[in-house]
Amino acid sequence: MLPLQGVKVLDLSRVLAGPWCTQTLADLGAEVWKIEEPTRGDDTRSWMPPEIGGESTYFLSCNRSKQSVAIDLKAPEGQAIVRRLAEKADVLVENYRRGALDRFGLGYEQLAPVNPRLIYCSISGYGRTGSRADEAGYDFAIQAESGLMSITGEPDGAAMKHGIAITDVVTGMNATQAILAALLAREKTGQGQFIDVSLFESAVALLANVGAGYLATGKEPRRYGNAHATVVPYQIFDTADGIVALAVGNDQQFRNLCVQVLERPDLWEDGRYRKNRDRVLNRETLIPSLGEVFRTRGTAEWIDRLKRSGVPAGQVRNVSQVFASPEVAERSVVVEVPDARHGTLRLTASPLRLSGTPVRPPKAPPRLGENTREVLERELGMTEQDLARLQSQALVE
Structure with missing residues (x-):
């Protein structure tokens, strides 16, 4: 029994924060339908090098155990298909610009009446309200604007970003926590709800003790490089x-x-x-x-x-030393999974360890449109003729 077995997730997110969230939900056993544009898919499919056999390792890092469904959301019929999937979903995760999905008939106010149990998680740069709600959010800019960059780096050097897109990853984690809480709440109320998670607020929360220190004293925090502001040595x-x-x-x-x-x-x-x-x-x-x-x-x-x-x-350690370390081997941090194109792929495993309901054994990230036919036949009852017509019109892949 997987923790989220039976939960269906409609994933309308791209790049990292949303996919990181839905990958965790997939690890926990949810069935995740990753909706992608039919000709190019998620932006990260083209983010390389590094790559393996022409496939982006960036995409591989945040899309394991999902099902790729390639549908043209710009076409009215494509929008109608996704609306039908939303009616069957437990969770929807999206990170479009404000108003974009409303124009497609896929906004929360449009879907809640037909699926009152739907948990609709919206991920954005600055939140869905406020003066900056219409702006796109990018991790690098958010690190700068949130103050994280100002406290990172050598004391006399330049402000420095984190080595990974840390605000994207943490926002994905926050979104996962909120969704799990909403699923628990739904067990009591029978109702879904709207979740509004932003990169900016997630990044400001990451200031943690540094932020608390400023709020209490009014003193501008400084950079300490690899030292600590309040603990020595x-x-x-x-x-x-x-x-x-x-x-x-x-x-x-x-x-x-x-x-x-x-x-x-x-x-x-x-x-x-x-x-x-x-x-x-x-x-x-x-x-x-x-x-x-x-x-x-x-x-x-x-x-x-x-x-x-x-x-x-x-x-x-450097990264190669980490993956060669005994801790990684002893805890099975790296897993080898079957893959149709490469034979096998080496991926990092979920860090979540549950004794009674362990996470799903990881599956290779899907190729673009790999599961379109399977999902549309099973969930929407589409026939071979239906799918052939949609493919002839380039509405699905």
Whole structure:
């Protein structure tokens, strides 16, 4: 029994935030119908390199276990077909510009009367209300406008974006949480509802403790690079042959670091460094002293010492080292799935682990229109003649 077994999701989203949400719903067992434009499909199908056999790995990253249904939404008959699917769906996820789906007869106010149980999740840059509701939202711009970029990067360097489209991914996660909550609420009320999730609000929420600090004090946060604004020492250090990431979270861990790991009890005994608040205020003298000691030994030796002393730390790895690590193998983080074109594909697995209702074993992301015939026959009762006529008019693929 899959957690969302029997739940049907109409996916009208493109690129990353929406597809990340619906991929998670598919992992949890929902049947996801990914509606794509028949000639080119989701934008990310063309985002390459990197690629495998001419297929975008970006698309592969956020569309596993879905069914691709290629329908021309610009054509009235294509819109009518999708409306019929919406009447059968439990969840609809979309990230079109405001008003676009209303013009197609696929807005929430148009669908709710014919499917009162429908949970309609709208993902946008700035929300569906407010002065910027008509603007498109792009992760890079949202990182800049939300303040995330201003607190990322070296103290004296330029503001820096995250290495991935983090606001897209987090918005997809937020949308998933909201949909799951709405499904629970529907069990009590019998009614669906409208969900409005924005990249901007998701990004502002990501400011977390930094945002809370500003709201409480009015002081503009600054960048600390790989250091921490309020916890010290919590940063990277050069070793004799690499880099170690040190995460000392409390005073006892700092004592263990000084006495057991670094063999520098004098640093622990120094009154300037006994309490975290004092270490934050005196980081300019403490950090150079720690850095001098860390450069005397290799990374592996430091990691071993730190672990044995209960001090949180890790090696700074590149991506190839991550996927070659024993943790990835032991937890089956990478899975190999059958694929009609490539034989097999290696994908990352869902990080969700449920003991009683485990997630769906992942399936390869679909080719464009791979499931059009199957879905329209099963859900809408279309015949071979119906499908042949639609294909002859280029309405479906």
